[in-house]
Amino acid sequence: MDLSGAEKVVIIGGGQAAAQACASLRLFGFEGSITLIGEEPALPYQRPPLSKAYMKGELAEERLYFKPASWYEDQNIDTVLSVRATKIDRSAQTVELEHGGSVPYDALIIATGSRPRALPVEGADLDGVFDLRDLADVERIRPQMVSGRKMVIVGAGYIGLEAAAVARQMGLEVTVLEMEERVLARVTSPIMSQFFTDEHTRQGAEIRTGARLASLKGEGAKVTQAVLADGTELDADIVLVGIGILPNVELAEEAGIACSNGILTDQDARTNDPRVFAAGDCAARPLVHYGRKGRLESVHNAIEQGKLSAAAIMGKPRPTEDCPWFWSDQYDLKLQIAGLSQGYDETVVRGDPEARKFAVFYLQNGKLIAVDAINSPPEFLASKKMIITGARLAPETLSDTSKSMKEIAATTA
């Protein structure tokens, strides 16, 4: 559908995808009205630091914001904050708001993001039990993060492990509970899982894998203990829950837009309604380098789909899709991930985990599909390019540290 006559763009959501869509629409020359409807009181801000530098108090709040308030004014972008959109009426082309009123659209971008999966145990509503998703969550957690206190983290995914690293650095006693047999089980290989387990253990955090939380106990309204399925009782002043997120698809679903673990989009971020787009955590998109659809929870994805939807609305050529990429900071380790490792049939280690500088490459039928690089930007950046080109590499080539990644990449070009 040609939307080149569109005068009104509405964006539901106030996260990174929404901010990118605003910026890209104006960059591509859109002169009509833009309305951003956000549930949070804050203008769009970066979420990654919430479990890293910002949680630790090393980054001022003002540095989290993508753009200052004046930018939205200058760009004539109407920001409707602390307001929830309650309905998308596709025949009337309006978005209804919780306190009444509605906003008309010619094109709509759904960037509703995701929410933390709720802890399904008794005691999950006690004081001292926290999710970590929003600025407001960090504001609640941070005053509790006092040296010597006991923190139990439920879930050893990236959020849980990043928070564990921050808490240890702030002097808290940390126990991480993971139901699976290893940390980061969903996203990485056993080699990487072991590396992170060893690192956290060395830093004084206790990692308990195969540990199922049965309930949380409290005194009055305040959490005091985490009880495991095997009966183990752990003292807890603070419980942080990081057991994954769920895409916010309800608005789309109720409006009859096709969803399947995310709002389904095509390569242009367009849903099955040609006037409606979806971007960021809430969208299930074609993963063009992998020949399947999937949902990505990442900065790269939010930026890219924000751009893709803006380009499609403006009738601009589709921006080139990058290889998915991610990062995580824990202690002095920088993990950079390129690609998606699911479905790998071979791993190759380059460098020495003991030296805390190494990479694990993931191959499928001899083709490079992903890399996890610890303190190793060349391995990350070279792989990012080689994954896009579908490079085939011999394991002995990848592990040969006498050759630089530049030299190795040159052999595949």
Add this chain to the structure above:
Amino acid sequence: MAKITYVDHDGTERTVEATNGESVMEAAIKNSIPGIDADCGGACACATCHVYVDEAFMERVGSPEDMEQSMLDFAENVQANSRLSCQISVSDELDGLKVTTPESQH
């Protein structure tokens, strides 16, 4: 405070007031300077805020640390005066700094 001038690849200059402590990248993003993507927001994770530092300021800006240098090695058209702008912290000393942005960060 420092005045920083961003020169884009076709020579257009834009000067902004930057606050001490923020990075040269942040000042650019807040002022919508074209040519700097800064996808990772300053975590030194993505190498999309590459700039060329004006020769006169090379000494004051200093040289990149190892992580940054190894990221820069993979940037397009890298030169001796290449830096990642997220790793340059604004101070009074940098008043008048001029950096040039590349045509593309990818």
